[in-house]
Amino acid sequence: xxxxxSVRDLVLSFGSVQVLKKLNLEVADGEFIVLLGxxxxxxxxxxxxxxxxLDITDGQIWIKEKNVTWAEPKDRGIGxxxxxxxxxxxxxxxxxxxxxxxxxxxxxxxxxxRIARAADVLQIEALLDRKPGALSGGQRQRVAIGRALxxxxxxxxxxxxxxxxxxxxRADLRVELKRLHNQLENTMIYVTHDQVEAMTLADRxxxxxxxxxxxxxxxxxxYSRPANRYVADFIGSPAMNFVEGTVADGAxxxxxxxxxxxxxxFTPTGRAxxxxxxxxxxxxIQTGEQAEAMPFRTEVEVDLCEPMGAETQVWASFADMQFRxxxxxxxxxxxxxxxxxxxxxxxxxxxxxxxxxxx
Amino acid sequence: xxxxxxxxxxxxxxxxxGKRPKPLFSLRNIVVYGTLLLVSAYYxxxxxxxxxTSLKTMEEVRLGNVFSFPRDITFAPWVKAWxxxxxxxxxxxxxxxxxxxxxxxxxxxxxxxxxxxxxxYALANWKFKGADIFFTILIFGAFIPYQVMLYPxxxxxxxxxxxxxxxxxxxxxxxxxxxxxxxxxxxxxxxVPEEIFKAARVDGAGFWTIFLKIMMPMxxxxxxxxxxxxxxxxxxxxxxxxxxxxxxxxxxxxxLNNIVNSVQGTKEYNVNMAATILTGLVPLVVYFxxxxxxxxxxxxxxxxx
Ligand SMILES: Nc1ncnc2c1ncn2[C@@H]1O[C@H](COP(=O)(O)OP(=O)(O)O)[C@@H](O)[C@H]1O
Ligand SMILES: [Mg+2]
Numbered sequence: 001x002x003x004x005x006s007v008r009d010l011v012l013s014f015g016s017v018q019v020l021k022k023l024n025l026e027v028a029d030g031e032f033i034v035l036l037g038x039x040x041x042x043x044x045x046x047x048x049x050x051x052x053x054l055d056i057t058d059g060q061i062w063i064k065e066k067n068v069t070w071a072e073p074k075d076r077g078i079g080x081x082x083x084x085x086x087x088x089x090x091x092x093x094x095x096x097x098x099x100x101x102x103x104x105x106x107x108x109x110x111x112x113x114r115i116a117r118a119a120d121v122l123q124i125e126a127l128l129d130r131k132p133g134a135l136s137g138g139q140r141q142r143v144a145i146g147r148a149l150x151x152x153x154x155x156x157x158x159x160x161x162x163x164x165x166x167x168x169x170r171a172d173l174r175v176e177l178k179r180l181h182n183q184l185e186n187t188m189i190y191v192t193h194d195q196v197e198a199m200t201l202a203d204r205x206x207x208x209x210x211x212x213x214x215x216x217x218x219x220x221x222x223y224s225r226p227a228n229r230y231v232a233d234f235i236g237s238p239a240m241n242f243v244e245g246t247v248a249d250g251a252x253x254x255x256x257x258x259x260x261x262x263x264x265x266f267t268p269t270g271r272a273x274x275x276x277x278x279x280x281x282x283x284x285i286q287t288g289e290q291a292e293a294m295p296f297r298t299e300v301e302v303d304l305c306e307p308m309g310a311e312t313q314v315w316a317s318f319a320d321m322q323f324r325x326x327x328x329x330x331x332x333x334x335x336x337x338x339x340x341x342x343x344x345x346x347x348x349x350x351x352x353x354x355x356x357x358x359x
Numbered sequence: 360x361x362x363x364x365x366x367x368x369x370x371x372x373x374x375x376x377g378k379r380p381k382p383l384f385s386l387r388n389i390v391v392y393g394t395l396l397l398v399s400a401y402y403x404x405x406x407x408x409x410x411x412t413s414l415k416t417m418e419e420v421r422l423g424n425v426f427s428f429p430r431d432i433t434f435a436p437w438v439k440a441w442x443x444x445x446x447x448x449x450x451x452x453x454x455x456x457x458x459x460x461x462x463x464x465x466x467x468x469x470x471x472x473x474x475x476x477x478x479x480y481a482l483a484n485w486k487f488k489g490a491d492i493f494f495t496i497l498i499f500g501a502f503i504p505y506q507v508m509l510y511p512x513x514x515x516x517x518x519x520x521x522x523x524x525x526x527x528x529x530x531x532x533x534x535x536x537x538x539x540x541x542x543x544x545x546x547x548x549x550x551v552p553e554e555i556f557k558a559a560r561v562d563g564a565g566f567w568t569i570f571l572k573i574m575m576p577m578x579x580x581x582x583x584x585x586x587x588x589x590x591x592x593x594x595x596x597x598x599x600x601x602x603x604x605x606x607x608x609x610x611x612x613x614x615l616n617n618i619v620n621s622v623q624g625t626k627e628y629n630v631n632m633a634a635t636i637l638t639g640l641v642p643l644v645v646y647f648x649x650x651x652x653x654x655x656x657x658x659x660x661x662x663x664x
Binding site: 048051053072073074078079080082083084086087088089090099100103104147151 | 552554555557558559560561562563564568572573576577
C-alpha cells in the first residue's frame with residue numbers, strides 16, 4: 001500500500017500564534033484516520049491545510065505522491081464535508097451536487113451519472129429536487145457527503161460531520177460512514193472530539209494536543225498502551241485512575257502499598273525505574289470474588305456511588321488518591337462500606353513523573 | 360403526582376389557572392399607543408395638508424383653511440407643476456428635472472452597487488494583502504464631511520472634462536456612495552458562514568463564480584437595502600446636483616427648488632405642494648415595493664458589526 005497523504009514538518013501560524021508546530025503525519029492508501037483532540041487543539045486547522053484552504057507557514061503537503069503544497073483546493077483531489085453542512089442554500093440538492101462538476105466542465109451525461117450513483121449510495125434520490133432548507137439535519141449531512149462523493153476523489157476530509165446531529169442519528173450515520181468506507185476504499189481523514197466516534201471508525205487515531213500529535217496508533221494500541229499520560233487520561237470513559245509513586249526492583253511502591261509489576265511490558269526507557277504515575281482503567285478493576293484471582297488485591301472504603309444504568313461507578317480512595325471503579329448495578333454499596341478490589345498490573349500503564357512518557 | 364386529580368375540576372378553588380388576562384387600558388398600553396399615535400400624527404398631518412392643498416384652486420387656498428378638504432377637486436396644479444411651472448430660466452415644469460434625475464439615478468445606483476458589492480465581497484472573503492489598510496481608509500472616508508471635498512472634486516471633474524454634465528454627477532455619486540455601501544456589503548458577507556465559502560472553493564469555484572453563483576443569490580435582502588439607500592440618497596440629493604451640474608442638466612430636486620423659490624408672480628401654493636409631492640414620489644414608491652425586504656436586510660446584515 002502506498003502513501004496517500006504525507007504531511008511533513010507542517011507549521012501554521014496565525015500572526016504570532018503558532019497553531020501547528022512541525023507536525024508530521026503519514027497516511028496510507030485506503031486508511032480511515034481520525035484526528036482526535038479537545039476543542040482548539042488545531043484539528044480543523046490541520047484539515048484545512050491539507051485541503052489547501054489555509055496558506056501554510058512552513059513544511060510540505062503531499063497527496064498521492066504529488067507535492068500539492070501550493071496547489072489550489074480543487075486541484076488536490078480531495079472532497080470535504082463540514083460540521084455545519086455548508087450546503088448552498090439557494091440551490092436544490094441536485095444543484096449542490098452538480099456545482100463542483102459543472103465547474104470542472106464535465107459533460108451533462110457524466111454529471112447525471114455521478115449524481116445518480118451518489119444518490120443511490122446515500123439514499124437521497126427522493127430529495128434531489130428539494131432545497132437544503134426543507135431537509136432534516138441528517139438528510140443535510142447526507143447531501144454534504146454526497147457532494148464530496150460525486151467529485152470521485154481519492155481523499156475525503158471530514159470536519160466533525162456528525163457533531164450537529166442528535167445522539168441517535170449520530171450513531172446511525174456513524175455506521176453508514178464506516179460502511180461507505182468499506183465500500184469505496186478511499187482514504188478518509190475524519191476530525192472529531194468524540195472518542196467513541198474515533199474508536200469505532202478509525203484504522204488509526206492521531207491524538208492531537210496544542211498543535212502536535214501525541215500518539216498515532218490503532219485504537220486498540222491507544223487504549224491499552226497509551227504513549228503518554230495525556231493520551232491515557234484523554235481516552236477512556238470513565239477516565240483512568242492515577243496513583244503517584246516510585247518504580248524500583250520490579251515493583252511500584254506508593255503510600256503503604258507495593259504493586260508487583262511481573263506481567264508489565266516496560267519500554268526501553270522504563271526499565272530503569274524512578275518516580276512514576278501508575279495508571280489503571282476503572283473497567284480493569286475487579287471486585288468481590290473476581291478480585292481474589294488478581295495478582296494485586298487490596299481493600300478500599302466507598303466514598304460515593306454514581307449509578308450509570310448497567311453499572312455503578314464507585315469512588316473510593318487508594319494511597320491517598322481518588323480512585324474509581326465499576327460494579328454491577330445490582331450491588332448495593334453505601335458510603336463507608338469496605339470493598340475488596342484487585343487488578344492485573346499487566347493491564348496498567350506506567351508513566352515517567354517528569355516528561356509523562358510511557359515507561 | 361397522585362393528588363392533583365381531585366382538584367382538577369375546581370379551578371376557582373385553588374387560584375389562577377390558564378392564560379393570564381391582560382387589561383386593555385393599562386398604563387403601559389396607554390403610553391405605548393399614545394406615543395405611536397403622536398408620532399404618526401407628526402408625520403401624517405403635514406402630508407395630509409400637502410395633498411389637500413395641491414388639490415385646491417388658488418381661490419380656495421387663499422381662504423386660509425389649511426386643514427379643510429377641497430370643495431372642488433382640481434388636478435390643474437399637478438399638471439402645471441409637471442409641465443408648465445416656471446423657474447427663472449425656463450417654463451417646462453418638473454418634467455425636465457425628472458428626466459435628468461432618472462438619467463443620473465439609474466447608472467449611479469447600478470454602478471455604485473456593483474462596485475461596492477464586489478469590494479465588500481473581496482474584503483469579507485478574500486484576505487488579500489493590504490485589505491486591512493484599504494478597509495480603514497474606507498471607514499475613514501465614510502466620516503469625512505462632503506463639504507470639504509466639494510471644491511477639489513470640481514477641479515477633478517473639470518480636468519476630466521465632465522464638469523457640468525450628468526456623467527460627472529454619476530461619477531460623483533458612485534464614489535461618494537462607496538464607503539458606506541462597501542461597509543454594508545462587507546458586513547453582510549462576513550455573516551455568511553465561512554464553511555460555505557470553503558466548500559465552494561473545494562468545488563473549484565473561483566473569485567467570480569463564488570460571487571455570482573453563491574454569494575449574490577444568498578444576499579438578495581442586502582442588495583435591496585443598498586438599492587433603497589442609493590435611490591433615496593441620490594434622488595433626494597440637492598448639494599451635488601446644484602454644485603456639479605448646469606441649468607440644462609439640473610436634477611429634479613434643484614428644479615423643484617427653483618420653482619418653489621421663483622420670485623416671478625404670485626406664490627402658487629397648490630402648484631408648489633404638487634411639485635413637492637411629485638418629487639418625493641420615486642423614493643416613496645421604492646419604499647412601498649420593498650419595505651419588507653428592507654427590514655429583513657437591515658436586521659440580517661447592516662446592524663451586525
Ligand atoms: N483564523 C484564525 N485566526 C487566528 N486564530 C485562529 C484562527 N482559526 C483558528 N485559530 C486558533 O487556532 C487554534 C486551533 O483552532 P482549530 O483548528 O479550529 O481547533 P479545533 O481543534 O477545535 O478544530 C485555536 O486556538 C483557534 O483559536
Ligand atoms: Mg474544529
